[in-house]
Amino acid sequence: MSKHGNILIVDDNEDILFSLKLLLKHHVNHVEIEPNPDNIPDLMQERDYDVILLDMNFSQDASSGQEGYYWLEKILKIDPQAVVVFITAYGNTDKAVQAIKAGATDFILKPFQNEKIIATVNSSLRLRFSQEEVSTERNRTRELSAATDQPFKDFIGVAPKMKQVFSTINKVAGTDASVLITGENGTGKEVVARSLHRNSTRKDSIFVNVDLGAIPDTLFESELFGHEKGAFTDAKDAKPGRFEVASGGTLFLDEIGNLTLPLQAKLLTAIERRQVKRLGAKTPKDIDIRLICATNASIYDMVDNGEFRQDLLYRINTVEIELPPLRERIEDIPLLADHYLKIFGKKYKKRIRKVSAAAMKELEMYSWPGNIRELQHAIERAVIMAEGTMLEPDDFVLYNKSKAKSDMEFDTFDLDEVEKKVIKKVLDKTHGNISHAARELGLTRTSLYRRMEKHGL
Numbered sequence: 001m002s003k004h005g006n007i008l009i010v011d012d013n014e015d016i017l018f019s020l021k022l023l024l025k026h027h028v029n030h031v032e033i034e035p036n037p038d039n040i041p042d043l044m045q046e047r048d049y050d051v052i053l054l055d056m057n058f059s060q061d062a063s064s065g066q067e068g069y070y071w072l073e074k075i076l077k078i079d080p081q082a083v084v085v086f087i088t089a090y091g092n093t094d095k096a097v098q099a100i101k102a103g104a105t106d107f108i109l110k111p112f113q114n115e116k117i118i119a120t121v122n123s124s125l126r127l128r129f130s131q132e133e134v135s136t137e138r139n140r141t142r143e144l145s146a147a148t149d150q151p152f153k154d155f156i157g158v159a160p161k162m163k164q165v166f167s168t169i170n171k172v173a174g175t176d177a178s179v180l181i182t183g184e185n186g187t188g189k190e191v192v193a194r195s196l197h198r199n200s201t202r203k204d205s206i207f208v209n210v211d212l213g214a215i216p217d218t219l220f221e222s223e224l225f226g227h228e229k230g231a232f233t234d235a236k237d238a239k240p241g242r243f244e245v246a247s248g249g250t251l252f253l254d255e256i257g258n259l260t261l262p263l264q265a266k267l268l269t270a271i272e273r274r275q276v277k278r279l280g281a282k283t284p285k286d287i288d289i290r291l292i293c294a295t296n297a298s299i300y301d302m303v304d305n306g307e308f309r310q311d312l313l314y315r316i317n318t319v320e321i322e323l324p325p326l327r328e329r330i331e332d333i334p335l336l337a338d339h340y341l342k343i344f345g346k347k348y349k350k351r352i353r354k355v356s357a358a359a360m361k362e363l364e365m366y367s368w369p370g371n372i373r374e375l376q377h378a379i380e381r382a383v384i385m386a387e388g389t390m391l392e393p394d395d396f397v398l399y400n401k402s403k404a405k406s407d408m409e410f411d412t413f414d415l416d417e418v419e420k421k422v423i424k425k426v427l428d429k430t431h432g433n434i435s436h437a438a439r440e441l442g443l444t445r446t447s448l449y450r451r452m453e454k455h456g457l
């Protein structure tokens, strides 16, 4: 047994107190004994106890155990993670079940068997330490997610495809269904995952984000499932995995397409069994997570090519949300540009009213390979560079700007072909809205219809 751990023993029988102290003091760091349960709250204020051994029956009420329950409740109120082991002379299965239901971890029977006491205290300490690791990891993750949630939590979109996304989020957020979010880089997959969590019954619990693309294969298991101390050379301390930390909340696995086939098999087993086993551990732990995955790869092609397991795909895609690239939601560009203009104007203390009409036209024409993230950076840079009160085309440096025009570059000068291409492009942009398309093209609706018919559009 380790010499770690502080133990508090509360029993009105002084003989028991002294014999337990004598037994345990060689095995743990500190043993405190206390005959009067009224002093428990003060003792817990003074020191952090890892395990509390608590008598069920104090003198006034000899065998019902009611006093034990009363003090158990008090202890758990002070420290909901407290590990309490009952001491009782009247053990039977019913009592044991009742005690565990009430929040006790275990119980030991009088008369004592020394080995049994040491084993119980030892496993209770292990439980306490592993709870502490999980809660330290949780706090760390919570701080990180609070930081990433901060500046850009608004979720903007009026394009029909985005309305569909919002409606799906509303329908599935409250369920525990697994969701697969697909979309190019920077289209907002993580934003969607966070919104699903925020609108779920798990919203007061944790959201844990794991970027599978950033974890080397060799660390995958220990990162996701955790490890015990000494499980491998660098495992100096035990560490809970992301699954354990996320238990009770939502686990977001980003870049799921990056997993190798052997790792996919391990992930599938964990999802199916709802259990994970730390590296080096003997027994698995139950986990309760809502799983959200995301990918920018065409996962169905990967299944066809044997690169992604079909059975895993079926486990993770109960509901699918497809995020459109920014170039297919042009009407959102002015809204997003405005949104980020406000944020960065404030950040850099610049009074910039708007994006000029000429600049906005360029933004709308650009293909945005990096999607919203690229737009965000473009606006940030423009805000920093701008000298006037409006963002002008020259304030923007768009990556491969020529790409902006690529749709409008023609490999023919045949006027008919060029006309067909232009009309098609405008119809795409207006999502087939004839009135809007006609207005953009400077045509009447009737003449647009006539031209569409001519080109078979």
Ligand SMILES: Nc1ncnc2c1ncn2[C@@H]1O[C@H](COP(=O)(O)OP(=O)(O)OP(=O)(O)O)[C@@H](O)[C@H]1O
Residues within 6 Å of the ligand: 152, 153, 154, 155, 156, 157, 183, 184, 185, 186, 187, 188, 189, 190, 191, 192, 254, 296, 336, 372, 373, 376
């Ligand atoms: N609808 C939206 N409204 C406002 N901002 C958004 C929206 N969608 C995404 N963003 C912002 O765009 C940036 C990229 O979004 P996010 O990280 O969610 O994309 P992603 O698809 O997960 O990217 P990657 O594939 O690279 O992980 C973030 O800063 C996010 O706040």
